Amino acid sequence: MEFKFTETQDKLRAEVRSFLEEELKHGSFEPSNDAWIDGYSKEFSRKVGAKGWIGTIWPKGYGGKEWSFVDRLIITEELLRFGAPVAYHWMSDRQCGPCVIAYGSDEQRKDILPRIIKGEVSFALGMSEPDSGSDLASLQTRAVETEDAFIINGQKIWTSGAHEADYIYLVARTDPDVPKHKGISEFIVDLKLPGITVKPIVDMMNSHHFNEVYFDSVRVPKSALVGERNRGWYQIAVQLDYERSGLERIMSPYPMFHMMLDLARQEPVLYNNPEVRHKLTDLVVKFEVGRLLIYRVAWTLSQGRVPNFESAMAKIYGTAFEQHLSHMATQVLGLSGQLMEDSRWAPLRGLASRSYLFCAGATLRGGTSEILRNIVALRGLGLPSQ
Amino acid sequence: MDLSLSEDQEMLRKMARDFLANECPKTLVREMEEDEKGYSPELWAKMAEQGWTGLPFPEKYGGVGYSFLDLAVLLEEMGRACLPGPYFSTVVLAGGAIMEAGSEEQKQKLLGEISEGKLIATLALTEPSASYKANDIQVTAAAEGGGHVINGTKLFVPDANVADVMVVVARTGGQGAEGLTLFLVDPKASGVSITQLKTIASDKLCEVTFDKVKVGQDAVLGEVGKGWPMVETVLQKAAVAKCAEMVGGAQQVLEMTVNYSKERVQFGRPIGSFQAIQHHCANMAIDVDGSRFISYQAAWMLSEGMPSTKEVAMAKSWTSDAYRRLTALGHQVHGGIGFTKDHDMQLYYRRAKAAEVTFGDGDFHRDVVASEIGLPDPA
Numbered sequence: 023m024e025f026k027f028t029e030t031q032d033k034l035r036a037e038v039r040s041f042l043e044e045e046l047k048h049g050s051f052e053p054s055n056d057a058w059i060d061g062y063s064k065e066f067s068r069k070v071g072a073k074g075w076i077g078t079i080w081p082k083g084y085g086g087k088e089w090s091f092v093d094r095l096i097i098t099e100e101l102l103r104f105g106a107p108v109a110y111h112w113m114s115d116r117q118c119g120p121c122v123i124a125y126g127s128d129e130q131r132k133d134i135l136p137r138i139i140k141g142e143v144s145f146a147l148g149m150s151e152p153d154s155g156s157d158l159a160s161l162q163t164r165a166v167e168t169e170d171a172f173i174i175n176g177q178k179i180w181t182s183g184a185h186e187a188d189y190i191y192l193v194a195r196t197d198p199d200v201p202k203h204k205g206i207s208e209f210i211v212d213l214k215l216p217g218i219t220v221k222p223i224v225d226m227m228n229s230h231h232f233n234e235v236y237f238d239s240v241r242v243p244k245s246a247l248v249g250e251r252n253r254g255w256y257q258i259a260v261q262l263d264y265e266r267s268g269l270e271r272i273m274s275p276y277p278m279f280h281m282m283l284d285l286a287r288q289e290p291v292l293y294n295n296p297e298v299r300h301k302l303t304d305l306v307v308k309f310e311v312g313r314l315l316i317y318r319v320a321w322t323l324s325q326g327r328v329p330n331f332e333s334a335m336a337k338i339y340g341t342a343f344e345q346h347l348s349h350m351a352t353q354v355l356g357l358s359g360q361l362m363e364d365s366r367w368a369p370l371r372g373l374a375s376r377s378y379l380f381c382a383g384a385t386l387r388g389g390t391s392e393i394l395r396n397i398v399a400l401r402g403l404g405l406p407s408q
Numbered sequence: 409m410d411l412s413l414s415e416d417q418e419m420l421r422k423m424a425r426d427f428l429a430n431e432c433p434k435t436l437v438r439e440m441e442e443d444e445k446g447y448s449p450e451l452w453a454k455m456a457e458q459g460w461t462g463l464p465f466p467e468k469y470g471g472v473g474y475s476f477l478d479l480a481v482l483l484e485e486m487g488r489a490c491l492p493g494p495y496f497s498t499v500v501l502a503g504g505a506i507m508e509a510g511s512e513e514q515k516q517k518l519l520g521e522i523s524e525g526k527l528i529a530t531l532a533l534t535e536p537s538a539s540y541k542a543n544d545i546q547v548t549a550a551a552e553g554g555g556h557v558i559n560g561t562k563l564f565v566p567d568a569n570v571a572d573v574m575v576v577v578a579r580t581g582g583q584g585a586e587g588l589t590l591f592l593v594d595p596k597a598s599g600v601s602i603t604q605l606k607t608i609a610s611d612k613l614c615e616v617t618f619d620k621v622k623v624g625q626d627a628v629l630g631e632v633g634k635g636w637p638m639v640e641t642v643l644q645k646a647a648v649a650k651c652a653e654m655v656g657g658a659q660q661v662l663e664m665t666v667n668y669s670k671e672r673v674q675f676g677r678p679i680g681s682f683q684a685i686q687h688h689c690a691n692m693a694i695d696v697d698g699s700r701f702i703s704y705q706a707a708w709m710l711s712e713g714m715p716s717t718k719e720v721a722m723a724k725s726w727t728s729d730a731y732r733r734l735t736a737l738g739h740q741v742h743g744g745i746g747f748t749k750d751h752d753m754q755l756y757y758r759r760a761k762a763a764e765v766t767f768g769d770g771d772f773h774r775d776v777v778a779s780e781i782g783l784p785d786p787a
């Protein structure tokens with residue numbers, strides 16, 4: 023065992039940090055919670071790309087560096103720690119790129135991967151539908167193959183960032199006459215195609231980050247199909263593991279956490295209060311546990327093994343932590359914990375109350391904690407299914 | 409022992425529920441969140457007609473003469489409906505303070521006007537320190553020419569933006585609980601400025617600053633320097649009144665959630681048939697019933713005039729946490745749809761956080777319980 027990083031990795035972390043400190047100094051961004059979801063900056067993503075920090079784990083043949091999953095985690099940890107606006111390239115780097123590498127055609131790889139690596143292309147994830155959330159395999163959006171195209175009809179919902187993205191990574195039904203898991207395919211669809219309508223949904227924070235996406239006889243070229251027709255369900259499984267196993271599942275409110283600890287170090291009313299001390303230190307301990315559960319996933323991957331329940335475990339733990347943190351932060355701030363961003367008196371720039379609202383979705387998006395616990399129990403612990 | 413409501417209380421509850429279902433739909437709740445005033449004057453007038461604004465005040469002051477327990481029954485329905493507006497500030501806070509501290513004349517005039525629905529009032533207690541402790545009251549009132557001059561800042565003052573009168577807790581001398589005095593202040597008086605804060609529950613909490621605000625002799629509520637014990641009594645009642653609101657909200661969230669889990673189908677069956685969801689719902693039900701009994705126990709004791717410091721603190725510490733926990737579970741069961749502004753779930757989730765921190769959160773009241781069970785203060 024060795025709970026430390028290599029010298030090269032330490033150097034990498036230091037480099038990412040000094041880049042971010044520099045950017046902060048130039049005011050290129052303000053640290054924000056959840057910036058991997060709603061911090062869209064094409065310009066910033068280009069800078070991260072120029073640094074060579076996107077697609078680092080990919081094969082060299084596709085422009086990657088063949089770094090380890092742990093290396094990638096170090097980069098993302100620093101980006102999240104600083105609350106940098108990385109939403110524009112996040113999904114592409116995390117899961118869409120790897121899917122194209124695993125299942126895409128050569129044409130797709132040549133087209134998409136170099137652009138992802140430069141931070142120049144953004145994906146939204148088109149999975150959930152009004153009647154198909156946890157039961158994703160029951161999805162109804164149809165893709166009908168014609169001689170030279172697929173014609174897509176249907177509706178996606180809760181699509182984060184569809185109004186900012188260039189493409190939607192779409193799962194649709196290509197064969198309605200076989201068991202539900204066996205008739206699904208994946209597509210990369212240009213969001214500018216005629217027939218696509220992106221309609222904003224106002225979320226419970228009164229902001230617009232996710233959408234409904236309607237497909238009305240949208241004609242996509244055959245080359246948009248990723249991998250094999252009707253094998254989509256099996257392809258997605260890998261994608262979901264990537265989706266669930268990152269540090270964004272515990273660090274979404276990290277900038278607020280960091281500010282809160284700083285505030286507590288300075289404010290006698292806080293540091294002199296034994297309850298506050300216990301709450302904060304308990305959070306620090308819990309965070310460290312979660313961080314290790316997530317590093318375990320990356321480490322497992324870097325050993326060439328598939329973490330088939332570990333990422334579910336990490337996400338359950340991490341998102342529960344995020345909710346606990348947000349609750350504790352608002353509570354430690356007492357009456358002031360209810361002040362929102364624009365209030366003159368709001369401590370921590372109002373990030374605590376914001377985080378309290380946003381965290382309600384943490385245990386839902388990317389697979390609910392109930393579904394993930396089923397995975398841990400069945401796949402991880404070998405418990406019998408009902 | 410009798411854990412049920414009396415016939416009259418059942419009637420009050422039913423009337424209130426029907427009335428609010430008609431008069432306070434969620435469209436109004438949502439509209440009022442964005443509204444400058446934050447309440448509907450027409451609805452206020454109708455509530456006064458029902459006798460609600462005078463509910464807990466004695467008949468000789470123009471009130472209805474109901475008990476605090478009866479008031480809790482009404483507040484529960486208000487919490488269920490997310491009733492927006494200054495009812496709590498006017499009746500529970502300011503009305504409570506006037507009842508405790510006011511002279512006969514003040515009670516006659518002010519409680520009479522409140523009961524008629526003609527006067528909106530509030531209590532200006534907390535300050536930027538965000539504390540409910542007497543020690544932390546720093547707004548001053550200096551004696552001058554027979555009256556007083558008030559200076560300083562109050563924060564989190566509910567509904568000051570629409571109040572006709574504020575009960576202001578200010579320091580006339582001394583330290584800690586000594587030397588605090590209650591004043592009746594006109595929010596439109598020169599030197600008073602009011603700014604609305606932006607809050608998680610979109611309620612109308614305000615910053616109120618006093619810049620050399622002159623008030624006359626008749627502005628004193630009760631006796632100079634003797635205000636704090638009155639404030640403590642009002643705070644006790646307010647904490648339990650808030651619990652009653654929370655119980656109403658919690659009951660509604662439970663019902664919404666159970667209904668939704670019967671309707672929503674995934675994997676070819678209602679999600680309520682999954683044990684994970686059943687357990688969430690069962691946990692929510694335990695939290696609702698626990699909150700209900702611990703809160704009503706305190707309300708009953710206050711109503712009976714019994715010493716109830718410990719029971720009040722137990723009620724608020726439990727219910728604050730239980731309501732918040734329960735709304736989080738409600739969201740979990742509702743999935744994506746509950747994360748939208750259009751869904752009612754968030755109305756309760758946001759209010760639960762506000763209610764939790766108001767009038768002392770769980771920690772604050774657990775400290776009270778600690779002294780009540782004889783734990784000496786930490787060195």
Ligand SMILES: Cc1cc2nc3c(=O)[nH]c(=O)nc-3n(C[C@H](O)[C@H](O)[C@H](O)COP(=O)(O)OP(=O)(O)OC[C@H]3O[C@@H](n4cnc5c(N)ncnc54)[C@H](O)[C@@H]3O)c2cc1C
Pocket residue numbers: 146147148149150152153154155156157179180181182183232383384386387388389390391392393396672674675679682683684685740741742743744745747
């Ligand atoms: C903030 C946010 C962002 C999102 N972004 C995206 C996005 O970009 N792209 C996208 O495609 N989707 C997105 N989603 C959707 C998300 O993936 C779904 O909300 C999630 O999969 C749950 O589906 P649902 O909302 O339909 O809830 P349901 O599936 O209806 O679940 C309701 C409840 O039932 C439980 N449940 C369901 N089945 C079972 C079972 N078998 N056993 C036990 N419990 C069960 C669930 O755990 C949940 O508690 C987002 C959601 C949120 C909240």
